[in-house]
Amino acid sequence: MDYQFSEALAGMHGTATREIYRVLSRPGIISLAGGSPAHDCLPYRQIEEIAAELFADHDLMTKGYRYGTTEGFPELRELVLGLAASFGINISGMDTGNAIITSGGGQSIDLILKTFVNRGDTVLAENPTYQGFLQTAQSYGAVIAGVDAGEDGLIIQDLEEKILRHKPKLLYVVPTFSNPTGKTYSAANRKAIVELALRYGVMVAEDDPYSRLRISGEAVPPLKVFDTNNTCVVYISSFSKVVSPGIRLGFSIGPAEVIRKMTIAKQGVDLSSSNISQLLIQKYLERGYYYPNIEKSLPIYRERKGSMFEALGKYFPEEFSHTDPDGGIFIWGEFRTPIDTAAMFSEALKRNVVYIEGRSFFADGRGRSSLRLNFSNETPENIDKAVRILGELSKMTIAACEERETPAP
Amino acid sequence: MDYQFSEALAGMHGTATREIYRVLSRPGIISLAGGSPAHDCLPYRQIEEIAAELFADHDLMTKGYRYGTTEGFPELRELVLGLAASFGINISGMDTGNAIITSGGGQSIDLILKTFVNRGDTVLAENPTYQGFLQTAQSYGAVIAGVDAGEDGLIIQDLEEKILRHKPKLLYVVPTFSNPTGKTYSAANRKAIVELALRYGVMVAEDDPYSRLRISGEAVPPLKVFDTNNTCVVYISSFSKVVSPGIRLGFSIGPAEVIRKMTIAKQGVDLSSSNISQLLIQKYLERGYYYPNIEKSLPIYRERKGSMFEALGKYFPEEFSHTDPDGGIFIWGEFRTPIDTAAMFSEALKRNVVYIEGRSFFADGRGRSSLRLNFSNETPENIDKAVRILGELSKMTIAACEERETPAP
Numbered sequence: 001m002d003y004q005f006s007e008a009l010a011g012m013h014g015t016a017t018r019e020i021y022r023v024l025s026r027p028g029i030i031s032l033a034g035g036s037p038a039h040d041c042l043p044y045r046q047i048e049e050i051a052a053e054l055f056a057d058h059d060l061m062t063k064g065y066r067y068g069t070t071e072g073f074p075e076l077r078e079l080v081l082g083l084a085a086s087f088g089i090n091i092s093g094m095d096t097g098n099a100i101i102t103s104g105g106g107q108s109i110d111l112i113l114k115t116f117v118n119r120g121d122t123v124l125a126e127n128p129t130y131q132g133f134l135q136t137a138q139s140y141g142a143v144i145a146g147v148d149a150g151e152d153g154l155i156i157q158d159l160e161e162k163i164l165r166h167k168p169k170l171l172y173v174v175p176t177f178s179n180p181t182g183k184t185y186s187a188a189n190r191k192a193i194v195e196l197a198l199r200y201g202v203m204v205a206e207d208d209p210y211s212r213l214r215i216s217g218e219a220v221p222p223l224k225v226f227d228t229n230n231t232c233v234v235y236i237s238s239f240s241k242v243v244s245p246g247i248r249l250g251f252s253i254g255p256a257e258v259i260r261k262m263t264i265a266k267q268g269v270d271l272s273s274s275n276i277s278q279l280l281i282q283k284y285l286e287r288g289y290y291y292p293n294i295e296k297s298l299p300i301y302r303e304r305k306g307s308m309f310e311a312l313g314k315y316f317p318e319e320f321s322h323t324d325p326d327g328g329i330f331i332w333g334e335f336r337t338p339i340d341t342a343a344m345f346s347e348a349l350k351r352n353v354v355y356i357e358g359r360s361f362f363a364d365g366r367g368r369s370s371l372r373l374n375f376s377n378e379t380p381e382n383i384d385k386a387v388r389i390l391g392e393l394s395k396m397t398i399a400a401c402e403e404r405e406t407p408a409p
Numbered sequence: 410m411d412y413q414f415s416e417a418l419a420g421m422h423g424t425a426t427r428e429i430y431r432v433l434s435r436p437g438i439i440s441l442a443g444g445s446p447a448h449d450c451l452p453y454r455q456i457e458e459i460a461a462e463l464f465a466d467h468d469l470m471t472k473g474y475r476y477g478t479t480e481g482f483p484e485l486r487e488l489v490l491g492l493a494a495s496f497g498i499n500i501s502g503m504d505t506g507n508a509i510i511t512s513g514g515g516q517s518i519d520l521i522l523k524t525f526v527n528r529g530d531t532v533l534a535e536n537p538t539y540q541g542f543l544q545t546a547q548s549y550g551a552v553i554a555g556v557d558a559g560e561d562g563l564i565i566q567d568l569e570e571k572i573l574r575h576k577p578k579l580l581y582v583v584p585t586f587s588n589p590t591g592k593t594y595s596a597a598n599r600k601a602i603v604e605l606a607l608r609y610g611v612m613v614a615e616d617d618p619y620s621r622l623r624i625s626g627e628a629v630p631p632l633k634v635f636d637t638n639n640t641c642v643v644y645i646s647s648f649s650k651v652v653s654p655g656i657r658l659g660f661s662i663g664p665a666e667v668i669r670k671m672t673i674a675k676q677g678v679d680l681s682s683s684n685i686s687q688l689l690i691q692k693y694l695e696r697g698y699y700y701p702n703i704e705k706s707l708p709i710y711r712e713r714k715g716s717m718f719e720a721l722g723k724y725f726p727e728e729f730s731h732t733d734p735d736g737g738i739f740i741w742g743e744f745r746t747p748i749d750t751a752a753m754f755s756e757a758l759k760r761n762v763v764y765i766e767g768r769s770f771f772a773d774g775r776g777r778s779s780l781r782l783n784f785s786n787e788t789p790e791n792i793d794k795a796v797r798i799l800g801e802l803s804k805m806t807i808a809a810c811e812e813r814e815t816p817a818p
Contacts, residue, residue, distance in 0.1 A: 001610050001640050004578060005670055006527050012673050034476070042474040048464040055460035058453045065451040065653040067443070103512060103679040110678050114548070118415050119528065136677040139523070169413060201410050231410050244474040246684030261414055264421045268545040269519050270512040274683040275655030 007119075008139045020354050030386040032373045033354040035179065035329065037213075037241045038304070039377060041297035043289065047244075050283045064279050068272045071263045072101025072251075076278050079285045080251045084235065086291075087211065088221040089253065093230060097256045100263055103273045105209050105238030105250035109133055111262040111269070112170070112205050112234055112252070113140045122166040126154060128332075128361030128370070130179040130207065133172050144363035147171075153185025156192045163200045171197060171204045175223050176211035177328025180361045180372035184326060187220050194226040194233065202232065203258070209238040209250075210328035212294050213376075215302040217326035230255055234262075239281055241329070242294055247277045301327070307380035308373060308387060315391025317398055322373075329376035334358070335369040337398045342368070344397050351393065353386045416528075417548045429763050439795040441782045442763040444588065444738065446622075446650045447713070448786060450706035452698060456653070459692045473688050477681045480672045481510025481660075485687050488694045489660045493644065495700075496620070497630040498662065502639060506665045509672055512682045514618050514647030514659035519545050520671040520678070521579070521614050521643055521661070526551045531575035535563060537741075537770030537779070539588040539616065542581050553772035556580075562594025565601045572609045580606060580613045584632050585620035586737025589770045589781035593735060596629050603635040603642065611641065612667070618647040618659075619737035621703050622785075624711040626735035639664055643671075648690055650738070651703055656686045710736070716789035717782060717796060724800025726807055731782075738785035743767070744778040746807045751777070753806050760802065762795045 020033045055061060063073065071077065077099040084099075085091045091098075102108045109132070117123060119141030125133060127146030137144055145166050148158045153175065162168070173193070175185040185193070197204045206223045227233035234254035239247060252262060266272070284290065308331055312322055322333030335341070341357040348354060358370025375383060429442045464470060472482070480486065486505040493508075494500045500507075511517045518541070526532060528550030534542060536555030546553055554575050557567045562584065571577070582602070584594040594602075606613045615632045636642035643663035648656060661671060675681070693699065717740055721731055731742030744750070750766040757763060767779025784792060 001607070001664075003612070003664075003666060003670075004525065004610075006523065006525055006530075008523055008527075009670055009673060012677065036476055039471070039475060042471075044467045044470060044474070047470075047474075048467075051460050051464040055457040058457075061453055061456075062448070062451075063655070065453070065456075065655045066448060067445055067649075067654045103683070106677075107679045114415065114417055116413065116415055118417075121415075132677070132680075139674070139677050198410070201413075203412070240476075245476045246472070246474045248679065248681065248683045255410075255412075257412060261412075261418055264418060265548070268421065268515075268541070268548050269678065270516045270657065271541075272657065274512070274657045274686050276685055276689070277683050280685070 007141065012135055012139055020356070023349065023354065026352070028352045029354065030352060030378055030382045031354050032375070032378070032383075032386055033356050034374055034377060036245060036377045037329070038297060038300050040300060041293065042244055043284070043293055046284065046287070046289050046293070047280060050280055050287070054279055054283060060279065064275045066275075068275045068278070070267050070272050071259070072099075072273060073275070073278050073282065076101055076282045079282060081253065083285065083290070084253050089224050089235065090228070094253070098230070098259055099251055099253050100259050100266070101273050101278060102250045102252060102266070103270060104240060104248045105207065105236050106132060108236040108250050108252040109172075109205065109207065110136050111265045112203070113137055113142065114265045115258065115261045116169045116203055117142045122168040123170040123172060124159070124162055124166070124168045125172040125363070126174070126178065127364070128180055128358065128367055129172065130174055131356075131360040133207070134361070134363055146363055149183070151183070153189030154193060156189070156196065159193065160196055163196060163202060168202055171202050172207065173204065173223065174207045176208055176220065177213065177325055177330070179210070180330050180356070181332040182323045182325030182328050182330045184220055185223070190220070190223040191226045194223060197232045204233045205236060206233055207236045209241045212242050213298070213301055213329065214327035215298055215305060224253070234258060242290070243281065243284060247280060249273060249277050249281050301329070301376060303380055304375045304378070304383060305331070307383045308375040311384045311387035315388045317391070317395045319398060320394065329374055331373045331375060333371055333373065335394065335398070337401060338369050339394065339397045339401055340368055341371045344393060347393055347397070348390060351389050353389045355390065416550065421544055421548055429765070432758065432763065435761070437761045438763065439761060439787055439791045440763050441784070441787070441792075441795055442765050443783055443786060445654060445786045446738070447706060447709050449709060450702070451653055452693070452702055455693065455696070455698050455702070456689060459689055459696070463688055463692060469688065473684045477684045477687070479676050479681050480668070481682060482684070482687050482691065485510055485691045488691060490662065492694070492699070493662050498633050498644065499637070503662070507639070507668055508660060508662050509668050509675070510682050510687060511659045511661060511675070512679060513649055513657045514616065514645050515541060517645040517659050517661040518542055518614065518616065520674045521612075522546055522549050522551065523674040524667065524670045525578045525612055531577040532579040532581060533568070533571055533575070533577045534581040534772070535583070535587065536773070537589055537767065537776055538581065539583055540765070540769040542616070543770070543772055555772055558592070560592070562598030563602060565598070565605065568602065569605055572605060572611060577611055580611050581616065582613065582632065583616045585617055585629065586622065586734055586739070588619070589739050589765070590741040591732045591734030591737050591739045593629055594632070599629070599632040600635045603632060606641045613642045614645060615642055616645045618650045621651050622707070622710055622738065623736035624707055624714060633662070643667060651699070652690065652693060656689060658682060658686050658690050710738070710785060712789055713784045713787070713792060716792045717784040720793045720796035724797045726800070726804045728807060729803065738783055740782045740784060742780055742782065744803065744807070746810060747778050748803065748806045748810055749777055750780045753802060756802055756806070757799060760798050762798045764799065
């Protein structure tokens with residue numbers, strides 16, 4: 001039978017990250033590719049303790065085993081509002097109607113796209129941005145226009161130009177320890193973004209899975225803080241990087257009218273997120289494990305980022321420049337020599353090292369000589385080894401490029 | 410700000426079921442509306458026992474807490490293939506590439522629609538059918554054409570006519586203890602459906618959440634059985650009705666090419682289903698709890714269905730006819746007098762009884778004088794009481810209708 005698949009899938013071939021996942025089980029592989037938190041920091045002991053009580057409490061598990069409301073348990077929505085407040089977001093005018101629990105932060109992205117985007121609508125995103133957003137936006141038939149960024153955040157003039165030109169429905173940003181660059185927008189830049197969004201009526205999806213993982217520098221408030229009337233920003237966060245990805249829970253906070261529409265969209269997708277996951281996270285937050293566990297993990301992130309930073313300086317060619325993030329899990333780099341990091345990837349794989357090539361993060365095919373390196377999930381020794389291998393490989397690749405470009409005598 | 414929501418949401422207002430969920434917490438309400446399994450049969454003790462071991466096994470929980478593959482753990486996919494085999498499906502040519510774990514059976518429906526349907530494509534479904542399917546199909550901009558059904562299943566001539574007229578991408582059926590009618594297609598009818606699907610190249614989504622809940626009559630093989638080369642049927646089932654809805658797990662089994670596309674579609678939606686839920690269900694199946702628990706629950710379903718059947722005979726007017734299912738959780742009825750079951754609903758609610766009005770299950774506005782009654786989730790006493798209240802109310806409603814129709818003297 002000749003299957004006639006939908007247009008939604010026509011451009012989707014599996015993200016690089018998910019495909020690389022398949023080779024990770026190969027023994028000896030060092031992965032700088034994924035987006036996992038430090039596995040050493042997963043809260044085995046605390047969740048074991050919580051589960052022992054939870055599953056024995058048959059009254060509470062009545063809620064766990066039955067159908068739940070699509071938007072999530074009210075108790076958990078209260079708790080995530082409290083969490084948002086602790087991030088600096090003003091929740092004084094909000095109630096549980098302003099929050100929705102989703103099956104990971106990824107589902108928040110899917111729902112906000114489903115809520116706003118028709119085939120052919122334009123959405124804006126930083127150039128480069130999270131490849132999962134690009135893929136999901138493409139599945140909705142969105143035209144994606146990239147907004148350029150500098151050291152401070154989005155180039156406001158470019159953003160305004162793109163808004164005027166494209167009349168976008170949505171702007172997607174990862175303003176703190178961005179995926180893939182690790183960079184953080186300044187407070188002034190966030191304020192300017194919200195002002196433009198309000199002026200032109202553009203919804204902003206602020207994706208913030210990483211901001212708690214700050215290892216240096218001064219905290220910057222979420223972009224949502226500048227949306228003082230809770231009008232144009234949906235704030236998205238996740239428990240994947242700070243508790244556990246396998247539990248698959250995230251949340252969105254925003255205008256009640258938008259959250260209501262996202263809830264209706266979620267009904268048709270999975271009815272509700274796992275009640276078991278919701279109760280585990282609810283108890284995790286109630287017992288106050290959230291911040292202490294993050295605190296305990298920061299030295300590990302600091303050490304690993306330091307190892308990667310040092311190794312890049314030691315082993316990489318001088319044609320390579322890279323970011324120096326104050327947190328998160330990624331470093332982003334670019335070769336000034338136009339080598340193809342996608343072609344280099346298969347050579348790296350032969351040497352048991354993986355990363356993500358830069359083009360995955362651009363909607364317009366740029367990023368050919370860039371790459372994203374994850375530092376959260378390998379030991380300092382492995383990071384040093386992998387960066388050394390990549391450094392030697394990139395020097396060889398550059399030398400080969402130059403040879404080819406030198407005319408024969 | 411004037412929010413410009415997508416066309417996908419334009420027709421979605423929350424399904425009746427999900428909205429009714431909100432009133433269920435009202436004290437004294439008797440619900441014949443939902444689609445929950447018998448709450449008395451939820452496996453509190455077994456899952457408590459499984460959880461006690463699972464969360465203490467930090468090696469295994471390494472898989473639980475980290476990111477997992479989008480299609481689900483291979484061990485669990487093996488187990489659901491075994492389950493499908495026990496349902497009579499020939500899995501001899503299949504491997505784990507033919508199965509995907511989804512976040513409830515509902516997500517399987519969403520993914521198969523995403524995989525095949527473009528805006529404006531036609532999908533076929535029985536008239537009436539599961540309202541969640543109608544809503545999700547509408548969110549993809551599908552045109553839904555209803556196929557008429559008789560005692561035996563779909564009217565094959567009508568199905569062929571609709572296939573020829575609409576060139577549909579997909580046929581959606583709940584052939585065993587259908588939602589909402591409770592009826593079961595005969596084996597011959599299933600065979601004929603598959604033959605037409607193969608002849609005209611139409612994908613069939615066979616949704617089978619209820620077949621294990623058989624309380625009388627002879628088992629009929631899944632429709633998938635007649636798709637001998639594993640070509641045109643995606644078989645969907647769920648753990649919601651036979652283990653727990655709150656765990657949110659289901660699965661699809663079908664051609665590898667289709668399952669692969671559904672996997673890519675799932676990447677952009679929620680990356681993977683909860684690993685915690687997957688491990689709980691994996692152990693539940695490994696320990697052989699699946700069938701014994703169902704066996705133990707059947708007398709409860711049998712008793713409740715019997716109570717409803719008896720009460721309908723006792724209290725309902727003779728203008729009402731209804732189905733007599735051999736299992737599942739629903740009875741479907743229709744008034745020959747053209748009373749409006751949607752209008753009657755608000756009166757029933759005042760009397761603390763809820764059901765679902767018939768129009769929710771038709772794509773074309775029919776079903777005005779029909780209703781769906783769930784018998785799985787109230788005690789025999791409550792069922793008797795609720796049916797008595799509805800019976801009296803419908804007699805009153807009919808009398809009022811006839812009065813209005815009698816010309817003034």
